Amino acid sequence: xxxxxxxxxxxxxxxxxxxxxxxxxxxxxxxxxxxxxxxxxxxxxxxxxxxxxxxxxxxxxxxxxxxxxxxxxxxxxxxxxxxxxxxxxxxxxxxxxxxxxxxxxxxxxxxxxxxxxxxxxxxxxxxxxxxxxxxxxxxxxxxxxxxxxxxxxxxxxxxxxxxxxx
Amino acid sequence: xxxxxxxxxxxxxxxxxxxxxxxxxxxxxxxxxxxxxxxxxxxxxxxxxxxxxxxxxxxxxxxxxxxxxxxxxxxxxxxxxxxxxxxxxxxxxxxxxxxxxxxxxxxxxxxxxxxxxxxxxxxxxxxxxxxxxxxxxxxxxxxxxxxxxxxxxxxxxxxxxxxxxxxxxxxxxxxxxxxxxxxxxxxxxxxxxxxxxxxxxxxxxxxxxxxxxxxxxxxxxxxxxxxxxxxxxxxxxxxxxxxxxxxxxxxxxxxxxxxxxxxxxxxxxxxxxxxxxxxxxxxxxxxxxxxxxxxxxxxxxxxxxxxxxxxxxxxxxxxxxxxxxxxxxxxxxxxxxxxxxxxxxxxxxxxxxxxxxxxxxxxxxxxxxxxxxxxxxxxxxxxxxxxxxxxxxxxxxxxxxxxxxxxxxxxxxxxxxxxxxxxxxxxxxxxxxxxxxxxxxxxxxxxxxxxxxxxxxxxxxxxxxxxxxxxxxxxxxxxxxxxxxxxxxxxxxxxxxxx
Numbered sequence: 189x190x191x192x193x194x195x196x197x198x199x200x201x202x203x204x205x206x207x208x209x210x211x212x213x214x215x216x217x218x219x220x221x222x223x224x225x226x227x228x229x230x231x232x233x234x235x236x237x238x239x240x241x242x243x244x245x246x247x248x249x250x251x252x253x254x255x256x257x258x259x260x261x262x263x264x265x266x267x268x269x270x271x272x273x274x275x276x277x278x279x280x281x282x283x284x285x286x287x288x289x290x291x292x293x294x295x296x297x298x299x300x301x302x303x304x305x306x307x308x309x310x311x312x313x314x315x316x317x318x319x320x321x322x323x324x325x326x327x328x329x330x331x332x333x334x335x336x337x338x339x340x341x342x343x344x345x346x347x348x349x350x351x352x353x354x
Numbered sequence: 355x356x357x358x359x360x361x362x363x364x365x366x367x368x369x370x371x372x373x374x375x376x377x378x379x380x381x382x383x384x385x386x387x388x389x390x391x392x393x394x395x396x397x398x399x400x401x402x403x404x405x406x407x408x409x410x411x412x413x414x415x416x417x418x419x420x421x422x423x424x425x426x427x428x429x430x431x432x433x434x435x436x437x438x439x440x441x442x443x444x445x446x447x448x449x450x451x452x453x454x455x456x457x458x459x460x461x462x463x464x465x466x467x468x469x470x471x472x473x474x475x476x477x478x479x480x481x482x483x484x485x486x487x488x489x490x491x492x493x494x495x496x497x498x499x500x501x502x503x504x505x506x507x508x509x510x511x512x513x514x515x516x517x518x519x520x521x522x523x524x525x526x527x528x529x530x531x532x533x534x535x536x537x538x539x540x541x542x543x544x545x546x547x548x549x550x551x552x553x554x555x556x557x558x559x560x561x562x563x564x565x566x567x568x569x570x571x572x573x574x575x576x577x578x579x580x581x582x583x584x585x586x587x588x589x590x591x592x593x594x595x596x597x598x599x600x601x602x603x604x605x606x607x608x609x610x611x612x613x614x615x616x617x618x619x620x621x622x623x624x625x626x627x628x629x630x631x632x633x634x635x636x637x638x639x640x641x642x643x644x645x646x647x648x649x650x651x652x653x654x655x656x657x658x659x660x661x662x663x664x665x666x667x668x669x670x671x672x673x674x675x676x677x678x679x680x681x682x683x684x685x686x687x688x689x690x691x692x693x694x695x696x697x698x699x700x701x702x703x704x705x706x707x708x709x710x711x712x713x714x715x716x717x718x719x720x721x722x723x724x725x726x727x728x729x730x731x732x733x734x735x736x737x738x739x740x741x742x743x744x745x746x747x748x749x750x751x752x753x754x755x756x757x758x759x760x761x762x763x764x765x766x767x768x769x770x771x772x773x774x775x776x777x778x779x780x781x782x783x784x785x786x787x788x789x790x791x792x793x794x795x796x797x798x799x800x801x802x803x804x805x806x807x808x809x810x811x812x813x814x815x816x817x818x819x820x821x822x823x824x825x826x827x828x829x830x831x832x833x834x835x836x837x838x839x840x841x842x843x844x845x846x847x848x849x850x851x852x853x
Contacts, residue, residue: 202410202425234529235428239477240515294508314406 205309469517476510
């Protein structure tokens, strides 16, 4: 079976709510496995986004980037993103828009439609485990993300992006 | 006292802060104090060192530590894993690993070197080299390179990807790998995995040679600029094996002075507490390591690619050694100290890493099944490795209940603290002193910082993001105007006070 939909989450599980992205990806993966859907998607987890994540976009029809956010809408926000030609400036971090731009410029073709799911975090200190607010955001986002995976088309996701989160 | 470390007075001076703002704790910033003629009186790189990770480690079982410390850095988690494993080897009395275990760890580590240096060279450094400092700042990045030089950009991505694949096959997975464990490794390499890794190597080596030639061409076109940019002389520290060759996995530490003469020809890293000291300064949370016998003012040093290529007697792989000789030739029998040479050294190390990986994959030991050893249990262990950015020290004490009771980490960025401050002062004097402040000029300072690619995550023992904020303050620290590069890379400028 071809995996035409890319799911990428990143974050550090030792930095409190920074673990929101990987946590949601793991919960989603467990749910997708139990419902026999996991093989429809490519699952990517990392500490940070990097230039080689552009390679994961090759052959995809849809991409979802999942991250924790600070001072972002609660419990989460979901929106389409486009290649951004003004990317990061260190080797230690890169926004998803820049990954799309690297793909576009390297492969000389536009990337697939892509979206971000940003879960609001509260506490990014060194510790394991999510804050209570982040746990609530995770539960809300999980229900929402299941809707996304149940209908993985750009049109359906765009309609959800334009609707209120919950 | 270092020149430009402390202004004689702050009266009548303005302050500029280049301030990376982190969403997690731990960040750094550059501050400059200027007078009305924009003459620089003080330049400092401050890094808020956040030692929380050492506390986080305390109380954990020792065998868990090599996995946990990978979360210190998203770019070189393998270096932390291996340094911790080497320390834990000592804890469990594993004095000599099996040949298979050591070679698989080396394979993992050289994969790490290749991927990290490739990201740095192609993502951070090559835009400066290929597009020039005067290029539109927003285009001075991997995307700018991709637009103008698509082949180079793609090669960088694929070399990085290859390094990640080496890590995946040896560590079990790309992140949170568990391949290296105290006493050896827990995963053998299969013949299929070896063959897969061997397949693309000739092409990758050719690309890395192209990268080396790129820097050589850049130097030939701009020798005066290349040699003078951010130039300062300093001692250097790096790891060497018994015959003096470069070895990034294991060996003694060697310190040379700025003229290339040995200060300490070699010392066993397990004695580092007798050789190194760390100075605390009131204006920075990050310590300043130095060679104790020379004192803080003369005993500081730099680490990383440029240091290790000049502390070693030779690189034990032919293509990289030939490239090293070409780089050394620009010094006319003196060590090379220009800041841009860091990028040259870094791509030579990519080439070296790929050559070593090729040799290791040709070695039948890497397919062995004898993976672990152990010996008499000890209470204390020190593991040192050459991470991509330089010497990395992990030091632990473990009690009889197998819990860590003490953890001390000295990371590459901390070793380079004084060197980075000196580089910033050099660039500030060269390009900013007495001139109008602009984003382009400030990029020169960023470039000097980029050469070291400080890992603020490691230095602060946290993982964070680093958007840049530049403040123009008066001497009292009141913000007059603000230039901010946000998380998307966009630059915003605003006046804070009308007066």
